Amino acid sequence: MSGGVGDNGGDIHNNPTAHGDYSIAANDIKKVIIKWVMHPSARWLPLLLACAVVVIAWTGWPDGPARQYALWGTLAGLSLVTAAARVLNRRPRDARVVGTLSLVSVLATVGGWLAFQSVRTHGEIDVTGQVRTQGTQPLDDAARRSLTLLLDAPALEKPRNALRLTLAIADHNPAAPTCLPDTTATVSLLTSGAAAQPTTIRPGGTVDFTLGARVSTVRIDVRLHTARGCRMDVQTTGAVLHDN
Amino acid sequence: MSAGAPPPAAGRRHRHGRRYRTLPAAALLTLAALTATACGASEPESLFADGKVSVGAKNDQPGTGVVHTYKFSGFDITVSQQILKSVGAEPDFGIVPSEDRAAVLTDNKKDLVAATFSITVDRMKELDFAGPYASTYQGIMVRSKDHRIRKPEDLFGKRVCTWPGTTSVTTLEGPQYERIAVYERPDASSCIKDLKDTKVADAVSTDQMILYGFTQENPGLRVVPDITYGSANHYGIAMKKGHRQDCLKLRDALRDYVSSNSWSHDFSTSLWSIPRADPTWETDYKPRVETIDALSCRDRPRT
Numbered sequence: 001m002s003g004g005v006g007d008n009g010g011d012i013h014n015n016p017t018a019h020g021d022y023s024i025a026a027n028d029i030k031k032v033i034i035k036w037v038m039h040p041s042a043r044w045l046p047l048l049l050a051c052a053v054v055v056i057a058w059t060g061w062p063d064g065p066a067r068q069y070a071l072w073g074t075l076a077g078l079s080l081v082t083a084a085a086r087v088l089n090r091r092p093r094d095a096r097v098v099g100t101l102s103l104v105s106v107l108a109t110v111g112g113w114l115a116f117q118s119v120r121t122h123g124e125i126d127v128t129g130q131v132r133t134q135g136t137q138p139l140d141d142a143a144r145r146s147l148t149l150l151l152d153a154p155a156l157e158k159p160r161n162a163l164r165l166t167l168a169i170a171d172h173n174p175a176a177p178t179c180l181p182d183t184t185a186t187v188s189l190l191t192s193g194a195a196a197q198p199t200t201i202r203p204g205g206t207v208d209f210t211l212g213a214r215v216s217t218v219r220i221d222v223r224l225h226t227a228r229g230c231r232m233d234v235q236t237t238g239a240v241l242h243d244n
Numbered sequence: 245m246s247a248g249a250p251p252p253a254a255g256r257r258h259r260h261g262r263r264y265r266t267l268p269a270a271a272l273l274t275l276a277a278l279t280a281t282a283c284g285a286s287e288p289e290s291l292f293a294d295g296k297v298s299v300g301a302k303n304d305q306p307g308t309g310v311v312h313t314y315k316f317s318g319f320d321i322t323v324s325q326q327i328l329k330s331v332g333a334e335p336d337f338g339i340v341p342s343e344d345r346a347a348v349l350t351d352n353k354k355d356l357v358a359a360t361f362s363i364t365v366d367r368m369k370e371l372d373f374a375g376p377y378a379s380t381y382q383g384i385m386v387r388s389k390d391h392r393i394r395k396p397e398d399l400f401g402k403r404v405c406t407w408p409g410t411t412s413v414t415t416l417e418g419p420q421y422e423r424i425a426v427y428e429r430p431d432a433s434s435c436i437k438d439l440k441d442t443k444v445a446d447a448v449s450t451d452q453m454i455l456y457g458f459t460q461e462n463p464g465l466r467v468v469p470d471i472t473y474g475s476a477n478h479y480g481i482a483m484k485k486g487h488r489q490d491c492l493k494l495r496d497a498l499r500d501y502v503s504s505n506s507w508s509h510d511f512s513t514s515l516w517s518i519p520r521a522d523p524t525w526e527t528d529y530k531p532r533v534e535t536i537d538a539l540s541c542r543d544r545p546r547t
Contacts, residue, residue, distance in 0.1 A: 171364075171365055173414060174365040175364055176414050176415055177474065177475050177476060177478060180538070181534065181535050202547045204547050228381075
């Protein structure tokens with residue numbers, strides 16, 4: 001008996017063409033990548049890419065709390081470290097090692113750039129220093145109990161749909177009897193197109209207003225509630241625009 | 245050597261083995277002792293350890309703190325006795341002038357001060373308070389027969405006597421009171437003398453609770469009920485910082501005291517003129533438990 005498995009199928013399992021043209025293409029791509037990765041000129045490419053992204057991000061650095069850049073920082077660090085490792089590996093013995101380093105570096109660079117863009121578009125913007133106060137202080141429980149906080153157009157240049165506000169309320173005279181335990185403030189939004197959202201907060205408290213559609217100015221009314229004879233100072237210690 | 249006895253070398257090995265096992269245990273014990281000492285050092289010995297606590301009090305304020313025939317009496321005194329009794333201690337009262345109330349604590353001359361001492365943000369940075377045990381507004385006392393002063397504006401151009409080291413002086417220093425001719429005398433007794441005898445003063449200004457106390461021993465004087473200045477003064481029992489556990493014990497005792505009937509009984513006994521003049525005296529002078537929690541044993545008020 002001739003033929004059988006030996007004739008028709010003996011070399012089938014070792015034949016690269018057994019799975020069709022896709023396998024040939026994959027093999028070719030793999031060879032090209034390995035050739036490129038192992039090429040001396042490709043050593044610096046991931047590092048140059050990572051550095052370029054860091055420099056561009058640095059020049060266009062937006063405001064806001066540092067914690068929101070944690071993901072970007074981690075990915076940028078990872079891309080720089082892996083790219084540097086690739087550069088230092090001058091005579092690679094294993095293509096898989098340098099390939100992995102280059103791939104991780106490029107992916108981290110791309111991921112970091114996307115994270116940075118996300119923060120730029122939706123991240124928090126600290127506008128504490130741009131809040132203007134209208135009204136006379138100290139506030140009391142009688143005639144002078146209201147204050148207006150204003151955010152003008154330049155502060156609202158980058159569109160965000162919410163504002164987080166933190167108010168410090170302190171005794172006007174710290175040497176006089178303290179009124180802090182008996183003091184609260186009702187904070188309301190006076191911006192057209194947005195609900196007032198009146199919220200009562202204690203000294204040092206935070207309120208989050210939904211601003212809705214793009215607004216050109218933000219007006220906030222602060223109404224003090226305190227005990228008889230108390231005179232208090234109100235100060236904005238935090239104003240952060242963000243997206244809900 | 246008996247046959248059953250272990251050889252000398254084996255005995256040494258056994259002893260050495262035990263010593264090696266003992267060394268880590270000893271080191272651990274030493275470490276534990278050092279840790280305990282270090283932790284103990286952060287909180288000094290309790291002020292109530294020997295059962296006797298030196299308390300600074302006023303001697304010239306009838307109703308709140310006064311000395312008659314070498315005996316202290318008044319609401320400050322009663323509150324101190326009741327609160328300290330709850331923590332198993334007994335007060336040993338000594339006189340302290342208003343301006344020295346903080347210094348006697350920081351200089352370790354007194355353990356506590358219960359002397360109509362108002363809790364302020366500035367004072368909370370330096371001292372711990374258990375309080376308030378009473379709250380009162382600053383007011384005005386005039387001669388009973390003087391009916392010129394009925395409302396705040398009537399005091400413009402009048403001579404008003406105060407004494408140093410009090411929040412009363414601070415309040416009247418405000419720009420809204422610049423038309424009142426405020427002047428200082430060394431102590432409360434001098435101001436009373438200026439008002440009652442020499443008539444140099446048209447009025448005396450300090451906390452209403454103290455003023456009502458003065459009227460109890462001076463029938464020729466009266467408090468003008470409708471004139472108050474500034475915000476409510478909250479009186480606390482003060483101590484030097486670093487005794488937080490003792491402070492918290494006093495706070496808990498004070499909460500129980502204020503929540504019981506004893507507070508009203510003791511207040512109306514010491515300051516009997518207040519319930520007669522003010523029908524809402526319990527609401528006006530008794531502190532809320534939330535206020536005690538907000539101001540007691542803290543570096544700044546809880547908000």
